[in-house]
Each structure stands twice: as structure tokens, then as C-alpha cells.
Amino acid sequence: xxxxxxxxxxxLLIVPTFFGITIVCFMLTRILPGGPVEMKxxxxxxxxxxxxxxxxxxxxxxxxxxxxxxxxxxxxxQPIWKQYTDWAFKNCLGMRxxxxxxxxxxxxxLIRSRLPVSMWFGIIAFFASYMICIPLGIAKALRHGSPFxxxxxxxxxxxxxxxxxxxxxxxxxxxxGTIDGLWDVFPIGGFESDAAVAAGGWTLFWDRAYHMVxxxxxxxxxxxxxxxxxxxxxxxxxxxxxxxxxxxxxGASRTRAIWGHALRNALIPIATGFGxxxxxxxxxxxxxxxxxxxxxxGQLSLNALVGHDYAVFMAMLVITATIxxxxxxxxxxxxxxIDPRIHFD
Numbered sequence: 405x406x407x408x409x410x411x412x413x414x415x416l417l418i419v420p421t422f423f424g425i426t427i428v429c430f431m432l433t434r435i436l437p438g439g440p441v442e443m444k445x446x447x448x449x450x451x452x453x454x455x456x457x458x459x460x461x462x463x464x465x466x467x468x469x470x471x472x473x474x475x476x477x478x479x480x481x482q483p484i485w486k487q488y489t490d491w492a493f494k495n496c497l498g499m500r501x502x503x504x505x506x507x508x509x510x511x512x513x514l515i516r517s518r519l520p521v522s523m524w525f526g527i528i529a530f531f532a533s534y535m536i537c538i539p540l541g542i543a544k545a546l547r548h549g550s551p552f553x554x555x556x557x558x559x560x561x562x563x564x565x566x567x568x569x570x571x572x573x574x575x576x577x578x579x580x581g582t583i584d585g586l587w588d589v590f591p592i593g594g595f596e597s598d599a600a601v602a603a604g605g606w607t608l609f610w611d612r613a614y615h616m617v618x619x620x621x622x623x624x625x626x627x628x629x630x631x632x633x634x635x636x637x638x639x640x641x642x643x644x645x646x647x648x649x650x651x652x653x654x655g656a657s658r659t660r661a662i663w664g665h666a667l668r669n670a671l672i673p674i675a676t677g678f679g680x681x682x683x684x685x686x687x688x689x690x691x692x693x694x695x696x697x698x699x700x701x702g703q704l705s706l707n708a709l710v711g712h713d714y715a716v717f718m719a720m721l722v723i724t725a726t727i728x729x730x731x732x733x734x735x736x737x738x739x740x741x742i743d744p745r746i747h748f749d
Contacts, residue, residue, distance in 0.1 A: 414736060418729045425725050426497075426718070430488050433714040434480070440504040441474045443712050478504070497722045501715040505707070511719035514704060521595050522700035525689070528616050529623045537628045538674065541635025542667070548640060564629030572622035572695040579618060590618050593697035619696045623689060631674065638673045642666035675738035 433439070448470065475481045479490065495501045499512035506514065540560075544553050563571070581588025591597075591614070600611030642648065643666050651661040693702040701720065708716040 411733070411737065414733050418733070421729060422725055423492075426492070426721065427488065429721055430491065430718060431484065433718065434484055434487065438712055439480075440478055440712050440714065441471060441480065443504075444474055445471065491718065498715060498719040499722070501719070503716050504713045505711045505716070511716045514716055515701070515719060515723065518699060518701050518704045521698060522693075522702065524595075524612060525616060525619060525623075525693070525698060525700060528613075529620050529627075529689075532620055532624050533628050533631065536624065537631035538635055538671075541632045542639060544632070544636040545639040545643065546662070548636075560629045560632055563625040566626065568622055568626040568689070568691050569695055571625050572618070572692060575618045575622055576696075591615050593695075595698050595700075619692050619698060622695075623692050634673055635670065639666060639670040642670045645669075672739060675735050 472481070479487055482490070491498050491501070496512075499510065499515075501511050503509050503511055503514055540556065544556055547553050576582055576592060579587050579589045580592040582592060595615055596608065596612050597615075600608045639662075643662060645666070648661050648666050651665055652658065656664075690702040690706050692698070693700045694706060704716065705720050707713070708720065
């Protein structure tokens with residue numbers, strides 16, 4: 405099987421995998437208790453005042469009369485297969501469905517308003533992580549056992565052991581002026597300032613970058629340890645391989661053997677992370693976005709889950725599942741670019 409045939413097969417397998425994911429999650433949203441109907445009924449009971457007798461009668465009326473109307477409003481009175489086919493085809497994979505929490509907006513309108521924010525955060529975090537991890541891992545491999553290796557390992561694992569929210573809170577305390585007497589250098593939260601939005605252009609660009617300093621720092625500090633150690637171990641393994649010793653025996657310099665041969669093969673394990681990184685790039689980070697009040701996809705997904713807004717949740721699932729599946733395909737493609745020895749028979 406050549407590479408093109410392999411990629412075509414993998415691309416075709418995405419379709420049944422995607423529908424399998426959406427079918428399972430769609431059924432769970434209909435089976436699990438506490439759905440939008442129950443949420444609406446609870447709100448109605450809470451708004452009903454009066455005495456105990458009147459309140460009890462009103463609650464009974466709401467339970468019996470309004471439940472059927474709400475089920476019909478949300479489409480829950482239909483068989484589950486009919487609900488899924490309407491969701492998948494009539495509503496374009498749920499993108500045209502009205503949000504349960506924001507009835508005047510569709511799921512796609514909400515996602516479209518949040519997606520650029522998460523992409524800003526994700527792209528900056530992606531490049532920052534890889535621009536730090538790969539050079540640091542290479543430097544640690546070339547200086548294995550040195551004081552630099554031990555010191556950098558201590559820093560890497562210390563940062564990895566601290567949760568992202570704890571790093572973010574410490575950064576906010578020391579650099580956002582939340583404690584009197586400490587530095588007030590960066591914004592305490594948000595994605596952009598009103599003045600920068602009004603100015604637009606490069607002013608808005610640098611204002612957004614300024615707001616992203618602390619969130620990206622918190623994200624990178626808690627996520628780059630694995631990539632760094634993976635890069636180091638992979639390069640050290642390649643440096644001790646027979647083909648590197650053969651290159652050195654033929655008279656090549658150590659620099660050429662490492663940078664011209666070993667490094668390319670050492671990047672293969674790093675390519676496996678492209679799929680998950682790409683998914684996080686679009687999906688956002690729930691913890692970081694909540695802590696720094698960034699109105700991105702992560703915060704939207706949290707609100708959809710807490711509020712049982714399954715219309716928005718399923719639409720976001722479509723995007724994240726598609727990106728994750730395509731990301732895995734991109735990882736395989738990177739394999740082929742990095743190592744031509746890979747076969748697909």
C-alpha cells in the first residue's frame with residue numbers, strides 16, 4: 405500500500421469514526437438526567453411564588469402541562485433516531501440549532517464569536533511551547549549529565565507539578581496588581597481593551613498580545629515538560645543508534661551526524677502530539693480561559709455543560725472531534741515527511 409492509498413483510507417475512516425462519536429454523545433445527552441427540560445421546569449418552579457398550597461398546585465400544573473410543551477419545543481417528543489437525523493442533516497450537524505440558554509442565537513453564531521479568541525490563544529501557546537520545548541530538549545540531550553541538564557530538569561518538573569490554575573493565580577497576584585505593593589504590569593483578565601478595539605489595526609494586535617502574556621505563560625509552564633523530556637530522550641536514543649556511529653566512522657563530524665541525521669529521526673515522536681495540540685488550539689483551555697476571563701471556546705464549553713445547553717455542546721463536539729481526527733491524520737503525514745522509511749503494508 406503506497407502512502408497516497410494509506411492517506412485516502414485514513415480519510416475515509418474519519419467518516420464512520422466521526423458519526424460513531426456523535427451518535428454516542430447525542431444519545432447520552434438524551435438519556436442523562438438534568439437536561440434542558442428539567443432546567444426550565446426548575447426555573448419555573450423557582451419563579452412561582454405564593455403559599456405552600458398554591459405553590460404545590462402550580463408545581464403540579466407545571467410538571468404535567470408544561471413538560472409536554474417543553475419536550476415538543478426542544479424536539480424531545482420525537483424518537484431518538486429522528487432527533488439525531490434532524491440534528492445531523494436538517495440542522496447541519498447542530499450548527500443551525502438554537503441555543504437553549506440564548507434562544508435568539510444559533511450554536512454556530514455563539515461558536516463563531518468565540519473561535520477567533522481561542523485561536524489567538526491556541527496559536528500563540530502552540531508556537532511558544534514548541535519554540536521552547538524543542539531547543540531546550542536538544543540542549544539537554546547534547547549536555548546530558550551537565551549542571552545545565554540537572555538545573556533545567558528541576559525547573560521543568562517543578563513547573564509540570566504545579567497545576568495550571570495555581571500558576572495562573574500566582575502570576576495574577578504578582579504581576580497584575582491584585583496584591584497591594586506588588587507589580588501591576590499586565591491586565592488581570594480579559595482578551596482586549598475597549599480603547600484598542602476602537603483604535604483597531606496594530607494597536608488592537610499588540611493589545612491582544614499584551615493580554616495573552618500571562619495566560620500563555622501559565623499554559624506553557626504546565627504543559628511543556630512532557631515535550632521537552634520526549635525531545636531529549638528521543639535525540640539521545642538516536643545519537644546512540646548504529647547508523648549515527650556509522651556516519652561518524654565514515655569521517656563525518658559529530659555536528660553533521662546529529663543535525664543532519666539524528667535530529668530528523670528524533671522529531672518523529674514529537675509529531676505524534678500535533679493531533680492533540682491542534683485540537684486544543686481550536687477548543688481552548690477551560691481552566692486558563694476561566695481564570696483569566698477570556699471569552700473563548702473553553703469558557704463556552706464549560707457554560708454549555710453547566711447550563712445543560714446540549715445544542716451548543718454538540719455543535720462544539722462536532723468541531724473538536726473533526727479537528728482531532730484531522731490532527732491525527734496530520735500526525736501520520738508528518739511521519740511520512742520526517743521518515744521516508746515508514747511503510748504502510
